[in-house]
Structure formats: C-alpha cells, structure tokens
Amino acid sequence: MTALQTIDTVVVGAGHAGLAVSRLLTEAAREHVVLDRGRVGERWRTARWDSLRLLTPTWMTRLPQWQAAGDPDAFLSAGQFVRQLEEYAVSFDAPVIPGTAVTLLTAGPDGCYDLHTDHGTWRARSVVIATGPHATPIVPDGVQCAGLPVITSNRYRSPARLDRGGVLVVGASASGAQIADELARSGRDVVLAVGRHTRLPRRYRGMDIFWWLETTGRLSRTIEEMPDPDAARREPSLQLVGRAGADTVESDVDLAALQRRGVRLAGRLQQLEGKTARFSDSLPALTAEADRRMHAVLDSVDRYVARTGLTREVLAPVRPAHVPVPATPSRLDLRAEGIRTVVLATGYRPDHAWVDLPVKHADGTFRQTRGVTDAPGVYVVGQRFQHRRDSAFIDGARHDAYAVLHHLTGGAVPMAAESHAALTGEEPA
Numbered sequence: 001m002t003a004l005q006t007i008d009t010v011v012v013g014a015g016h017a018g019l020a021v022s023r024l025l026t027e028a029a030r031e032h033v034v035l036d037r038g039r040v041g042e043r044w045r046t047a048r049w050d051s052l053r054l055l056t057p058t059w060m061t062r063l064p065q066w067q068a069a070g071d072p073d074a075f076l077s078a079g080q081f082v083r084q085l086e087e088y089a090v091s092f093d094a095p096v097i098p099g100t101a102v103t104l105l106t107a108g109p110d111g112c113y114d115l116h117t118d119h120g121t122w123r124a125r126s127v128v129i130a131t132g133p134h135a136t137p138i139v140p141d142g143v144q145c146a147g148l149p150v151i152t153s154n155r156y157r158s159p160a161r162l163d164r165g166g167v168l169v170v171g172a173s174a175s176g177a178q179i180a181d182e183l184a185r186s187g188r189d190v191v192l193a194v195g196r197h198t199r200l201p202r203r204y205r206g207m208d209i210f211w212w213l214e215t216t217g218r219l220s221r222t223i224e225e226m227p228d229p230d231a232a233r234r235e236p237s238l239q240l241v242g243r244a245g246a247d248t249v250e251s252d253v254d255l256a257a258l259q260r261r262g263v264r265l266a267g268r269l270q271q272l273e274g275k276t277a278r279f280s281d282s283l284p285a286l287t288a289e290a291d292r293r294m295h296a297v298l299d300s301v302d303r304y305v306a307r308t309g310l311t312r313e314v315l316a317p318v319r320p321a322h323v324p325v326p327a328t329p330s331r332l333d334l335r336a337e338g339i340r341t342v343v344l345a346t347g348y349r350p351d352h353a354w355v356d357l358p359v360k361h362a363d364g365t366f367r368q369t370r371g372v373t374d375a376p377g378v379y380v381v382g383q384r385f386q387h388r389r390d391s392a393f394i395d396g397a398r399h400d401a402y403a404v405l406h407h408l409t410g411g412a413v414p415m416a417a418e419s420h421a422a423l424t425g426e427e428p429a
Contacts, residue, residue, distance in 0.1 A: 007031055009126040009408070010115050012105075014040045014096045016063060016085060016394045017382030018130035020401035022094045023064045028409050035117065037101035040089050041082040043134070047154035048078045051182060053242035055174060056210050060395045063088060064402070073208070075242025105129075106356045113357075113378065126377040126408055129366075133384045133392060135351035139344060140170070142271040142278075146342060148334060150272075153179060153345040159186035165340030166190065168277060168332075170269045172197045174237040176345030177253040181241065184261040189338060192258060193269040194283055195346075198236045199254050199290040199320070204298060205305070206315035209240070216304045218297070219390040226385075233365075233385045236347075255287060255323045266328050272342065275334045287323045295319070350383075371404040379404045 009025060011018045014036035025032045036042060053075040054061065061068035061076060066088050068076060076084070089096060104116040108123050115122040137152035149163060153175045156162075159182060166189035169180045180192045200209050213219050226232040241253045255265060267279040268286070302317055304310075332339070352364050359366055359373040366373060366380045370387045373380060381400045383391060390396030405413035 004121050004123055006112075006123045007033060008124065009033075009128065010035060010113075010122050010124040011128045011130055012036075012102050012115070013130035013132065013382075014089070014094075014098070015043065015130065015132060015382070016041070017132065017397040017401065018128070019085060019089055019094060020063045020397050021128050021130055021381055021404065022096075023066070023088075023092055024401055024405040024413050026092045026094070027065075028405065028412050030409065032095060033122070034094060034096045035100045035102055035115070035122070036096060036098055039098045040096060041085045043132070043154075044078045044082045044085075049153075049156050049179065049182075050158045052078045052178070054078075054081060054394070055238065055240050055242050056393060056395060057208055057242070060210055060214070060393075062395050063398050066091070102354060104354050104356060107375070111376065113375075126379070128379045128381060128404060128408070129352075129355070130381045131350075131352075132382050133350045133365075134348040136349050137344065138346045138349055140269060140346055142269060143170075143342075143344070144271070144273050146272050147275040148340055148342065150342040150344060153343060154348075156343055159183050159188055162188075162343075163340045166338045168193065168334065168339050168342045169345060170342065171195060171345035171347065172239065172255065173345065173347070174240060176343075177239045177255075177258065178241050179343055179345055180258055180263050181253045181261065184258065184263050190258075190263045191266055191332065191337070191339065192255075192263050193266045193277075193279060194255065194286060195268045196236055196286055197255075197290050198238050199294045199323075200238050200240065200297060201254075201294075201320050202240055202251050204301060205317055209238075212301045212304075213297075214390075216300060218300075219388065219393075219396065221389050222387055223385050229385075232389075235385075252320075254320065256321050259324065259326075265326060266332070267330075277332045277334055279328065279330055279332075281328070281330065283328050284325045287325055291323065370407075371400050372407050377408075379408060 008030055009032035011021050011034040014034050018034050022034050058068050058070050058074050058076055059072035068084050101118050102115050106114050108114040112123050112125055113127050137154055167183050168191045169176050170193045172192055172194040180190050183190045223229050239254045243251055267281055267283040270280050271278040350364050357375045359375050361367055368380050371379045371381055381404055382397045385391055386400050388396055391400055402415050406415040
C-alpha cells in the first residue's frame, strides 16, 4: 500500500486489548482496521519464555463475547493463548493487517489523524492505541560494562539456552521469580537480587487468589479510589506462577519457596560493573513491607468470609510462612561464584515516541481518563491501572474496551452492560 487510505477508525495493536476493541467496533458496525507490526498476539509469540503460562486461571480469560476454552481452573500456555486469540479474531472476521508497523501518529486535516506506517499512511477520524505498557525492557542505570552476558526477560527462553554455570536474576516480581524458580529446578545455581515486590499465595482458603481478588472487589477498584495513583500504577506484579498442581506449596514462587529450592537472595542490585555486582542492604525492609501488604489483603478476605457467611464453604485460614531473611552480600565476585549469565527481570516501560500528539506525561505514559485522551478521537486501552486495578490483565481490558467504545460511538455501546456481556456472551442491551 502506497496511497493514502482513509477509514473511520484505526486500532493499533492486535493483542487481546486491540481485538476486544475490534469486536465491539464490529458489533457497532464501525468501519475499522487493526494494524500490528507482527501477527495476532505477537508479543506472546516472540517475547515470552518457553514454559510461560498465564498468571490468571482460564475462567478469568475473558474478552467481549468470548470466554477462553479449556479447564477453567487451569492456566493457558502462551502458545495456547495465542491460538485462542487467533480463533477469537476469526470468529468475527477481525480486519487485522499484520506486518504493518505504525511509525508516527500525527494530527491530520479536518480533525482527522494520520498514521504513518512502513506500508503507507492511513487517515482516520478515530484512533485506539492498544499496544500495551510493556514495550521496552528497563535496564537499570547501575548495569554498566558487564563482563558477562546480560539478557532481558523478554529474550530469556529456557535454562538450556543459557551459557553453562550460575545465573544472577535481577528482579523478584512475577517474571524474575518464575525464571529463578525454573533455573533452580533445572539444577542451576541462582542468586536473586530482590527489589520491591508483591507477595500473595497462589491459593488461600481453598480458592485461587484471583477468585478472592475478584470476589472481594479488589480488582474492580478504580484509580480514583487510590490515595496515590502514581504508586498504584507502579505496583509490582504478583510473585505467582500458573502451573498444574497450583493447590500445593510446590507451586509457590515467593522468596520462601525459592530459598527452599536453593536460590540465594541478595538485596536490590545497585551496580554491575565488569564481573562485580553490588547490592543494597534493603532486603529485610522489602520483605517486611511485602508481608505487611500480603497480610492486609488476606485480612480483608477473612473479613469478607465472616461478613458473608462463607465460613462453612471455604477452608480455614492458613497463612504463608514467614520469609527467612538470610545475611545477604553487599558485593559478589560473579566469576568466583561461578555466575556466567545475568537475567534482567526489572520490568518494562512504554514506548510511545511514535505518538506525536499532546496526550502524554513527561515519562511517556498517556494522560487519559477511562481511555479518553486530550486529543478528540484518540483513545487508549490496556494500560496499567488505566481505570480499574485489573486494566492491564487480559480480563480487565474488556471493561476499558467497553468504556472507550461507549465514548467513541456516542453511547451506541453502553458501558452499563460491559460485565454482563463479557461474562454471558450475550449482546449488550
């Protein structure tokens, strides 16, 4: 395509959030295309490790007019999820144009917008950005001139594909904890540099933790309810893993479980230069804060059980064990310790440099309310805590999609029907 193409709406990104928007646009009979640099679910294909499964159970994998197939209490692999996304796209003939990278979004004439791509330009009245918040891996400032291989978590695939020897994993949220767990189970010596993290058990009182988070309303809490919205949006992901046997302690990947598997803990990485790593002495304070927040959540679950009379239907409360905090090193000679690889699981930052519109904060995140930006007709879906706590989860994107389409279509897609439609598969009233 070389000539200028005009259309009502362009959706950027063919992941779960973009497809949710496309499904609702199709229902509303709105002409649109979905542009993606790769294929449907591209990041799930190319930026995930081999054994990765969703953190959320299959029952919680929902999009507008769709519920993931399979055992509701199981956890889909990345490959299974991609295949189901493909089937979802086919089910409503989603107008996805793959292999089309948007390189620049600018204001066009007559209130329209121009999307410049590597295959020509699209002009649209409305644009929905659904590229997600996980574009660029964060490399800490203290990582300089490392004298051994350093890979980010989106490039990690399996223990067998790393150089032989021990591994320093930096970051103890979901990705770092899972990678450290997999490496330790494979027989590798692992040191885990721990920063701020969120600890919760996979199951509590006989139910998956996400069942409790949804049932007690924590996932539906909005950004307006947060005392510190910026801190809420920076909240670390849960130290959880989705795997078979999730009802046993062997499925845990919190710091206590990792220590039982031989993982050595260190404080936050401060510097990595040559083959020397230096760490802070923050581990005791970080683990104490994580435990305090965990017990606050579990206390709220217990209060909910008592208030609603569920005590006869759920198990007695058994809290996770205290995390033993060992004496941690302030400095490690990686060569002497036999460490041959560093894996950075230190999170991601968005990459919206291609958006040349006055809709961003200084840090590159979008300035928006329920997905509506300051540029009329430009929307976002799938950002961290975009409106609800679960906005960045697959399940939560459907709520933001309904809100955006309600605004974009002038009410033709009603927000009030969002949860009912997503759960039952019925058309919005």
